[in-house]
Amino acid sequence: MQQFKALQVSEDSEGKYSAIVVERNVDELPEGDTLIQVNYSSLNFKDAMSFSGNKAVTRQYPHTPGIDAAGTIISSTDAGLNAGDEVLVTGYDLGMNTSGGFGQIIRVPAEWVVKLPSGLSQKESMILGTAGFTAALCVEKLLNNGVEPSQGKVVVTGASGGVGMIAVALLSKLGFDVAASTGKQAAHDTLSKLGAAEIVDRNALGEENKRPMLKEDWAAAVDVVGGDTLSNVIKSLRYGGSVAACGLVQSANFSATVLPFILRGVNLLGVDSVLLPIETKRALWDKLGSEWKLDQLEDICSDIGFGELDASLAQLLSGGANGRFVLNLNS
Ligand SMILES: NC(=O)c1ccc[n+]([C@@H]2O[C@H](COP(=O)([O-])OP(=O)(O)OC[C@H]3O[C@@H](n4cnc5c(N)ncnc54)[C@H](OP(=O)(O)O)[C@@H]3O)[C@@H](O)[C@H]2O)c1
Structure with a gap:
């Protein structure tokens, strides 16, 4: 045996x-x-x-x-x-x-x-793992919803984590102006090296704010945090902007009014990496080993x-x- x-x-x-x-x-x-x-x-x-x-x-x-x-x-x-x-x-x-x-x-x-994929070693595929694959899904969802680098800054929350770091690197590789939201001073250097043009203090995005809409800061966002962070991101998307939401590290609950949706036409895009059809998974993994391969x-x-x-x-x-x-x- x-x-x-x-x-x-x-x-x-x-x-x-x-x-x-x-x-x-x-x-x-x-x-x-x-x-x-x-x-x-x-x-x-x-x-x-x-x-x-x-x-x-x-x-x-x-x-x-x-x-x-x-x-x-x-x-x-x-x-x-x-x-x-x-x-x-x-x-x-x-x-x-x-x-x-x-x-x-x-x-x-x-x-x-x-x-x-032929472009990845076994170890590289696991450096990406579910976190990296999910980051890629978020980026693909934004692209499929018409988000383009010319539209403005994209914010990534929980940026020092697995999904966050790979989202920062992928977005930067694709020519986006990336803002990385993090609570860790020690991660600033790495995030800049991965391509973040700006670092945002995670407290600035993560505190409850009762106002129904905020200044239009972001063309798009990748959110791994949920909770008040996701609420604030939705309220600060620019007209027609999109957020790909995949995580809940702050909270699984978030509050929202319909105002950003009906006055700014923003999009909340759900991302699931788990039960995705296998053909979709295989195609995205191939991309991560070729045109989206990170150095x-x-x-x-x-x-x-x-x-x-x-x-x-x-x-x-x-x-x-x-x-x-x-x-x-x-x-
Ligand atoms: N939908 C899916 O298919 C899918 C797939 C993979 C992961 N996920 C989810 O995505 C999330 C992130 O996964 P991960 O693997 O990247 O986790 P991770 O490596 O632990 O990173 C999470 C990051 O979030 C930030 N954070 C932690 N606690 C926080 C809090 N209370 N408030 C605000 N920010 C906080 C931290 O980054 P900073 O210090 O930089 O702020 C932390 O490094 C998890 O909720 C996970 O379950 C979902």
């Missing part, structure tokens, strides 16, 4: 959660037609939620989190997948209620699998092994993360 190493989170009888690295058996993995040797995973906000026992993400423990995985096919009954093929899996149920990428082997349906991926990556998982996930959960953590499953 094939054994592999995995992080396992368990719940005790008092509802407390703890995690240890264990040897698991392939037979314990859920059903699926494709077995993958995982070489790299990455850390996302959702992993930190699963790790800390958030039942909205993971219903049953013991559980191995990890919503991202890159590696090679061990075996598959799918005609399009052969042993040794380099692949990645992000989203769907991976790491939520299906044993995830914080284990050296996963078993998943072939319909979740993306062939590694700075290694600069925003912290390399970790199993031993650093606890501390790194705690950092993510507290909003203290800077860029992306990549987990090397062989270290």
Whole structure:
């Protein structure tokens, strides 16, 4: 029987959660037609939620989190997948209620699998991971809604996080004038190097403001924060502007009046990276490996092994993360 190493989170009888690295058996993995040797995973906000026992993400423990995985096919009954093929899996149920990428082997349906784009290494694909893929989805949504660099500044909230940093870099690569909203002084340099032309203090955008509309500051926005930040962004979009909303680190709730929508014609665009049809995922991953390939991926990556998982996930959960953590499953 094939054994592999995995992080396992368990719940005790008092509802407390703890995690240890264990040897698991392939037979314990859920059903699926494709077995993958995982070489790299990455850390996302959702992993930190699963790790800390958030039942909205993971219903049953013991559980191995990890919503991202890159590696090679061990075996598959799918005609399009052969042993040794380099692949990645992000989203769907991976790491939520299906044993995830914080284990050296996963078993998943072939319909979740993306062939590694030729322009990306396995590690690079995980520096991007769900966060980078979501940033790309946000940018694509803005472009599809007619947002162009000539229209003015685009603000990215939660800019020092995974989605935020990659959104800043992608928008800048595509010629946009980018303002990065962050609460971290230590991230200013990196954000400027990624292409941010302006740094905005996150408190300036994140405090409740009762006025129904604000000064028209932004042609568009990528918002990972939700809450009062999203409310303020909607109120400060320029006429016809759009915000791609994908996150909730401040709050899942936000308040709004219809005024920005009916007086300025602004657009609130929802972004989901999880249940997106696989063909759409494959096409966007190919773009991230070709015309949208970022040169700075290694600069925003912290390399970790199993031993650093606890501390790194705690950092993510507290909003203290800077860029992306990549987990090397062989270290
Ligand atoms: N819709 C989807 O498919 C999808 C996919 C991926 C992620 N997400 C969501 O997107 C969000 C960001 O994910 P991520 O991976 O980028 O997380 P992350 O790496 O933890 O980054 C989040 C960033 O938000 C800022 N922040 C944290 N707490 C805050 C608070 N209370 N108020 C205001 N800003 C705060 C911090 O940046 P600064 O210090 O720079 O302000 C932090 O680094 C999460 O809510 C995640 O669940 C959604």
